[in-house]
Amino acid sequence: MSAPLELSTDVLVIGGGPAAAWAALHARQGGAEVILVDKGYCGTSGATAPSGTGVWYVAPDPELRGAAKASREALGGYLADHSWMDRVLDQTYLNMNRLATEGRYPFPVDPETGRENRTGVQGPEYMRRMRAWITRAGVTILDHSPALELLVEPDGSVRGAAGYQRHHHRDYSITSGAVVLASGGCAFLSRALGTNVDTGDGTLMAAEVGAQLSGMEFSNAYGIAAAGSTVTKTAYYGYATFFHDDGRVLEGAGSSGGRSVIARTLLSEKVFAQLDRADEEVQRRMRLGQPNFFLQFDRRGINPFTDRFEVDLIAEGTVRGTGGVDLIDDTCATSVRGLYAAGDAATRERICGGFTGGGSHNSAWAMSSGTWAGSAAAQHALAQSPVGQHDLIGAGRAGLRPTSRPSLQPDEVMAAARQQLLPLRKNYLRHGDRMVEAVNELDTLWAGLSADLGPLAGPDRVRARQAAAVTAVGRWMYRSALSRTETRGMSKREDHPDQDPRQHHHILSGGLDKVWTAPRATAPTLAHAS
DSSP states (O other), X not given: OOOOEEEEOSEEEEOOSHHHHHHHHHHHHTTOOEEEEOSSOTTTSSSSTTSEEEBOOOOSOHHHHHHHHHTTTTTTTTOOOHHHHHHHHHHHHHHHHHHHHTSOOOOOBOTTTOOBOOSEEXXXXXXXXXXXXXHHHTOEEEOSOXXXXXXXXXXXXXXXXXXXXXTTTEEEEEEOSEEEEOOOOBOTTOOOTTOTTOBSHHHHHHHHTTOOEEOTTSOOEEEEEETTOOOOOGGGGGGOEEEOTTSOBOTTOOSSTTHHHHHHHHTTSOEEEEOTTOOHHHHHHHHHHOHHHHHHHHHTTOOTTTSOEEEEEEEXXXXXXXXXXXXXXXXXXXXXXXXXEOGGGBOOHHHHTTOOOSSBHHHHHHHHHHHHHHHHHHHHHTTSOOOOGGGOEEOOOTTTSOSSOOOBOHHHHHHHHHHHHSOIIIIISBOHHHXXXXXXXXXXXXXXXXXXBOOOOHHHHHHXXXXXXXXXXXXXXXXXXXXXXXXXXXXXXXXBOSXXXXXXXXXXXXXXXXXXXXXXXXXXXXXXOO
16 A cells, blocks of 8 residues: 555545535635545546436526425425525526536527526536536545545544545545535435445544434435336436336326335336327437436337336435435534535435425535535635644544454445345335334444444445445434424325424434434424424
């Protein structure tokens, strides 16, 4: 192994997707020196890079904005905050316009009006342009450099991070005045397209320094995909008819309200779909908007508009759920000094409540929260005094610093965690009894990995931290879901099928060896007696 790399900067951004890129850009434009570290290659890693995605881009017209805010309030259980919605709509409008000019993104032009259509982006081109933009701005990018732990001062303030550079086979440590966690959500290594880097690493690192989480019960998103595929473009299945294994129409099945029908049917038989409700113009737009969705069919000689094909549900966790690190103010600061969060790593309840899908709000949240977190981190960092490597403490424990003689391997821990997190009967079709069984198994697994996983070297250490993070996220998720004894947003419970007006609140969570949960009131602007 090469000698460790030691660096210092004003702002350290952890992640390489849109939230990280916007955070790095605005921190740099705020006058800070910025280093961005990505687990993969910034510009190609993460859930956005391989996808076509809509954006919650709405012209500043009161009527249009009002309709946009109202569109998902009921789906989200009335937990969102109008003031945050307004801020995101304003910031997204500005950022998309900047993306067109300064970011040089080639938005398509409507031939009838001659205006650019800025309501969506193609992920590969979007992230290629963002990487080029932040490079021009002077951001230092360290690719294939997963962060493994945060570095803190004795008083608990976050002042950097340490990790491992895969291509250089060396450890690194970076001191900074502030850190922005934009490391993505957690999809439990389900292999949904673009999510293999989304294993909850940032969530674990935040909890290790004492940050609280919010909305972790809303972490059971599952997307529809062709069987054997990784592409979860659930919106396209709004044009589908679903079928039983024997060819009968599967009544009540759909991409939105009928996904649970698909889930229950999959417990006992195969399910098939056909996109037979899309006319020729819709088919043309679908192929143009999401080419890689059709690549899987073209390679197998399937026409999804005329042929039936087998489908499955793939877990997407907090990537399309709304839970994450809690934010304490408009700057996207966390409850720990010097630590900011953005994108899927942060709770998206502020604008979505307990429900969201792919793109749209998610895309808008990534660029808006990234903007605010990066700007605030720069301001905070520039007011800090320099700190030396020897003055900082590594906050990571599970998977890095075992308390007894190591005996567990990362792959066996990950496999055991996924057995409790991926099955539809445990996480999607939720029931208190089954969740208690699952979280008890995860608690036992956590105790074992805390004592016996690590210390390992190089890539094995990265896998150990991923296994610890997936296990930890699952524990916060299930404990939060058990605390919400009702059905609200995407957290639907078979044993509590109704919405309870007394539980119109958020659920905070945290803790490592012992997980805690606590209710917190919603914003006054959205008090709703449902």
